Amino acid sequence: MKLSTKGRYAVTAMLDLALHTGKGPITLxxxxxxxxxxxxxxxxxxxxxxxxxLVDSVRGPGGGYELKRPATQISIAEVVLxxxxxxxxxxxxxxxxxxxxxxxxxxxxWSELSDQxxxxxxxxxxxxxxxxxxxxxxAERQNVRFREEDVIAFG
Amino acid sequence: MKLSTKGRYAVTAMLDLALHTGKGPITLxxxxxxxxxxxxxxxxxxxxxxxxxLVDSVRGPGGGYELKRPATQISIAEVVLxxxxxxxxxxxxxxxxxxxxxxxxxxxxWSELSDQxxxxxxxxxxxxxxxxxxxxxxAERQNVRFREEDVIAFG
DNA sequence: CTCATACCCGACTATTTTAGTCAACTTTAG
DNA sequence: CTAAAGTTGACTAAAATAGTCGGGTATGAG
Numbered sequence: 001m002k003l004s005t006k007g008r009y010a011v012t013a014m015l016d017l018a019l020h021t022g023k024g025p026i027t028l029x030x031x032x033x034x035x036x037x038x039x040x041x042x043x044x045x046x047x048x049x050x051x052x053x054l055v056d057s058v059r060g061p062g063g064g065y066e067l068k069r070p071a072t073q074i075s076i077a078e079v080v081l082x083x084x085x086x087x088x089x090x091x092x093x094x095x096x097x098x099x100x101x102x103x104x105x106x107x108x109x110w111s112e113l114s115d116q117x118x119x120x121x122x123x124x125x126x127x128x129x130x131x132x133x134x135x136x137x138x139a140e141r142q143n144v145r146f147r148e149e150d151v152i153a154f155g
Numbered sequence: 156m157k158l159s160t161k162g163r164y165a166v167t168a169m170l171d172l173a174l175h176t177g178k179g180p181i182t183l184x185x186x187x188x189x190x191x192x193x194x195x196x197x198x199x200x201x202x203x204x205x206x207x208x209l210v211d212s213v214r215g216p217g218g219g220y221e222l223k224r225p226a227t228q229i230s231i232a233e234v235v236l237x238x239x240x241x242x243x244x245x246x247x248x249x250x251x252x253x254x255x256x257x258x259x260x261x262x263x264x265w266s267e268l269s270d271q272x273x274x275x276x277x278x279x280x281x282x283x284x285x286x287x288x289x290x291x292x293x294a295e296r297q298n299v300r301f302r303e304e305d306v307i308a309f310g
Numbered sequence: 311c312t313c314a315t316a317c318c319c320g321a322c323t324a325t326t327t328t329a330g331t332c333a334a335c336t337t338t339a340g
Numbered sequence: 341c342t343a344a345a346g347t348t349g350a351c352t353a354a355a356a357t358a359g360t361c362g363g364g365t366a367t368g369a370g
Contacts, residue, residue: 003158003272006357008265027316041359047318060367061315076268085356110163113231113284117158120275129268159356161328182345196329202347215338216344240327 001117007080009037010045014079017055018071018126025057025064045083052082071130077121156269156276162235164192165200166284169234172210173226173281180212180219200238207237226285232276 016031028046032039046065049055054074055065067074171186183201187194201220204210209229210220222229 001158003156004357009358011268012265025316029316038359040361041357043318044359050317057317058367059315059317059365060369061313062368063316063366065317110167113166113279116279117272117275120272124268124271132267159328164329180345184345193330195331198347199329205347212346213338214336214344214346217339218337218345220346 001077001080001114001121002084003080004084006045006083009035009041010049010083011076011079013037013042013045014049014054014067014074014126015129017065017067018074018130021067021071025062025066027064030064048083049079052078054078054082067126071127072125074126075122076124076126076129077118079126080121156232156235156272157239158235159239161200161238164190164196165204165238166231166234168192168197168200169204169209169222169229169281170284172220172222173229173285176222176226180217180221182219185219203238204234207233209233209237222281226282227280229281230277231279231281231284232273234281235276 012035013031016035017026020026020030028039028042031037032042046055046057050057050065053068056068057063057065167190168186171190172181175181175185183194183197186192187197201210201212205212205220208223211223212218212220
């Protein structure tokens with residue numbers, strides 16, 4: 001699992017699509033304008049998103065992209081994986097280069113952790129993020145108290 | 156929040172330290188040998204880990220590094236943050252460059268998500284990773300917690 | 311039909327990050 | 341003193357990131 005600005009751009013763009021569903025295809029130009037991501041870079045990202053079956057493309061005038069599945073059915077993990085090369089284990093690529101259990105320990109530990117992060121992000125859909133943000137804004141408007149949930153949830 | 160090979164190296168090295176506590180300081184040469192990370196690169200990483208108060212250094216012969224706090228008190232999030240520059244928001248760095256709420260939406264959305272990942276990794280300590288079964292439990296607990304929040308927020 | 315719109319694709323490039331090298335220096339145990 | 345170890349800074353090669361450019365191709369509106 002890898003999280004970088006690249007994944008962030010992809011997720012942001014997908015969230016933009018999710019926020020504007022139901023009005024037909026969205027052009028990348030619109031996304032570019034709204035989210036300030038260069039059009040050409042978006043084209044690269046969406047080429048991968050399309051290959052990963054996360055979006056459908058409609059060519060020609062009036063065309064654009066739309067989510068292939070509803071926002072409730074697309075996880076953040078899927079989006080991030082779609083645009084990122086799988087992380088390489090640099091040495092001992094599972095081939096058996098490394099002798100002794102101790103040497104492979106690092107990869108084992110990391111892969112253990114990486115799995116957990118993946119599982120976590122698999123549980124968050126595009127819809128979750130949009131709704132959370134909405135809640136946040138409403139809460140802000142109502143001048144509700146400080147973010148107590150975080151303390152409760154993760155303390 | 157950013158996850159790359161750099162963070163992985165740092166976490167791996169810290170796990171190595173955690174696995175060898177109680178026998179005095181560990182030299183970077185040892186870590187390098189065991190985890191196959193170049194000594195010079197480890198030096199760079201540990202310079203940051205030291206500044207972040209995650210490790211203590213002992214100079215001179217017989218010296219090395221040791222965890223500043225017990226492995227149960229150091230989270231993965233701390234380690235990753237220590238070695239990574241904070242992720243930049245590229246445009247509209249909170250200064251107010253961007254007019255209109257719509258423009259800043261992307262950053263809001265991402266920061267929302269980034270927070271969640273950070274909270275998740277804050278809940279995992281070095282010790283948790285070493286005791287593998289524990290990781291599973293923590294992750295499960297937090298996953299459930301996250302979904303519950305959504306339901307509550309919505310309901 | 312045709313033309314503008316929008317996706318599609320590959321090559322190229324600048325910048326940043328990653329990963330590592332090298333050399334000089336400081337501290338300190340023996 | 342001397343050798344072992346951390347400390348620091350300058351440097352660099354390779355890769356990833358974040359684009360740009362320029363030409364395609366499909367297609368719906370006129």
